[in-house]
Amino acid sequence: MKSYITTPIYYVNGSPHIGHAFTSVMADILKRNRVALGYELMLSTGVDEHGQKNQEAAAELDMSVTDYLEMRGKEFRDVFDRLGVAYDYFVRTSREGHKTAVAGMEQAIFDKGLIVKKQYTGTYCKGCEEFKKESDLTEDGQCPLHPTMKVEQTDETNYFLMMEPFRERLLQHIADNPDFVQPEAFRNELKQMLSEPLEDLCISRPKARVTLGVDLPFDTDFVTYVWFDALANYLTNIGWPEEGYEDWWAECEHLIGKDILKPHGVYWPIMLMAADLPLPKKLSVHSHWVGAGGMKMSKSIGNVVDPIEVIDKLGVDALRWYLARHMRADSDSQISVDLITQTYNSELGNKVGNLLSRAAKFSKARFDGKLPAPGPLNAQDEVIRKSVVEATSGMSAWMNLADIPARAQAIITVSDEMNNYFAEQAPWDLIKNEETRERCQTVIYVTLDCLRVVMEALLQIIPGSAGKALDMLNAPEAACPWKPELDKLQGDSDLNEIETLFPRVQ
Ligand SMILES: [Zn+2]
Numbered sequence: 032m033k034s035y036i037t038t039p040i041y042y043v044n045g046s047p048h049i050g051h052a053f054t055s056v057m058a059d060i061l062k063r064n065r066v067a068l069g070y071e072l073m074l075s076t077g078v079d080e081h082g083q084k085n086q087e088a089a090a091e092l093d094m095s096v097t098d099y100l101e102m103r104g105k106e107f108r109d110v111f112d113r114l115g116v117a118y119d120y121f122v123r124t125s126r127e128g129h130k131t132a133v134a135g136m137e138q139a140i141f142d143k144g145l146i147v148k149k150q151y152t153g154t155y156c157k158g159c160e161e162f163k164k165e166s167d168l169t170e171d172g173q174c175p176l177h178p179t180m181k182v183e184q185t186d187e188t189n190y191f192l193m194m195e196p197f198r199e200r201l202l203q204h205i206a207d208n209p210d211f212v213q214p215e216a217f218r219n220e221l222k223q224m225l226s227e228p229l230e231d232l233c234i235s236r237p238k239a240r241v242t243l244g245v246d247l248p249f250d251t252d253f254v255t256y257v258w259f260d261a262l263a264n265y266l267t268n269i270g271w272p273e274e275g276y277e278d279w280w281a282e283c284e285h286l287i288g289k290d291i292l293k294p295h296g297v298y299w300p301i302m303l304m305a306a307d308l309p310l311p312k313k314l315s316v317h318s319h320w321v322g323a324g325g326m327k328m329s330k331s332i333g334n335v336v337d338p339i340e341v342i343d344k345l346g347v348d349a350l351r352w353y354l355a356r357h358m359r360a361d362s363d364s365q366i367s368v369d370l371i372t373q374t375y376n377s378e379l380g381n382k383v384g385n386l387l388s389r390a391a392k393f394s395k396a397r398f399d400g401k402l403p404a405p406g407p408l409n410a411q412d413e414v415i416r417k418s419v420v421e422a423t424s425g426m427s428a429w430m431n432l433a434d435i436p437a438r439a440q441a442i443i444t445v446s447d448e449m450n451n452y453f454a455e456q457a458p459w460d461l462i463k464n465e466e467t468r469e470r471c472q473t474v475i476y477v478t479l480d481c482l483r484v485v486m487e488a489l490l491q492i493i494p495g496s497a498g499k500a501l502d503m504l505n506a507p508e509a510a511c512p513w514k515p516e517l518d519k520l521q522g523d524s525d526l527n528e529i530e531t532l533f534p535r536v537q
Pocket residue numbers: 156157158159160174175176177
């Protein structure tokens with residue numbers, strides 16, 4: 032069983048921001064989920080090194096393009112490493128094999144007569160690196176996504192891919208495969224984009240304007256439009272056009288933000304159809320992050336959340352947890368350092384980390400450094416054990432992008448129940464009398480074994496902290512395929528040193 036997950040490849044004209052961190056962390060969570068289910072995984076993430084904006088960003092810093100790309104590539108890679116993103120392949124579009132494959136795809140489409148050369152007079156947004164129709168612009172004639180950039184008038188000869196011949200077929204594909212675009216709101220948005228005849232897609236840029244890109248194989252006065260080149264990474268990462276990519280490609284899922292639905296939902300499928308290649312299995316679309324109170328993040332307001340700052344202050348799992356817990360697929364979600372801090376303290380700290388710390392330290396102090404063996408279970412023990420298995424069972428089933436927050440929430444809800452159980456059983460009273468000592472052993476064992484199950488489930492979301500907790504408990508390695516199973520901790524076994532998992536942060 033194979034599964035291939037991709038993130039977009041990110042433009043390197045600036046430093047990595049929370050949006051990049053988010054998509055790559057969600058891809059990592061989905062990967063860990065599927066690996067736990069026994070799938071063989073390929074996760075790709077990386078950078079888009081071509082296009083006018085990258086070229087200009089290098090010039091602004093007075094750096095050579097090669098040095099600039101090297102610096103940014105390393106910066107992105109370092110951030111994903113610090114985020115614990117277990118990518119299998121890091122994409123750089125400057126790679127020779129990628130460029131050769133892109134040129135090959137273009138030549139094949141050109142040879143079929145689907146690419147035409149013509150003059151284009153119209154409006155161009157440098158921010159989007161796209162030609163704009165009048166209907167795409169705001170009332171005062173600017174790009175709605177880049178209102179401060181000022182669109183330019185262009186009069187250029189370029190190469191265009193014919194799109195309209197494929198529109199009906201793409202609509203039919205969407206109708207036949209309801210899972211092709213998720214969630215539904217974005218499937219409807221895509222259908223809307225395809226409801227009118229499609230204009231030809233400009234796939235070239237004259238070298239007079241842009242040099243950073245893949246030469247068009249049939250006319251070297253031009254480089255390839257950055258999107259055409261970038262989208263092809265999804266195939267070139269798995270070795271296309273050489274054999275062996277097919278099994279991965281058949282199970283390919285693209286994670287994308289809603290702002291790039293059109294390139295992924297319209298351009299890319301049509302490029303593939305034009306090249307006689309099958310479409311990816313699924314587009315999983317997410318919305319964006321905005322500041323607290325729903326304000327757009329901006330430097331001037333000062334509400335930009337920098338992933339590295341958050342990691343330095345709160346640790347990587349505070350950020351991963353917040354993103355997983357509060358993402359909404361079909362509407363924007365709010366984020367700020369305060370919100371992340373609150374969630375970290377109140378959920379990871381108070382509900383999960385604190386219980387582990389109290390129960391494990393109690394066990395070590397009262398049972399000679401060990402986890403005691405349990406006696407007979409009573410009804411309350413059975414109730415909490417059942418709840419833990421139910422709440423974590425979502426992590427032993429296939430998880431879609433939109434499922435992530437609810438499954439994280441289920442773990443917090445059951446952690447509340449575990450805290451209540453622990454408080455009601457009051458092991459600190461049970462230990463006082465010889466006749467309730469065995470009962471105390473059972474309560475400690477049940478609590479810590481339930482926490483072990485919770486931590487095994489959390490390996491998919493916050494692998495670093497969950498792994499540490501499992502080490503403290505001296506837990507055996509979790510089975511694969513994983514499912515929540517009780518009684519895997521050994522009674523009368525040594526506990527390791529118990530550290531505070533989520534130290535409180537003000
Ligand atoms: Zn724009």
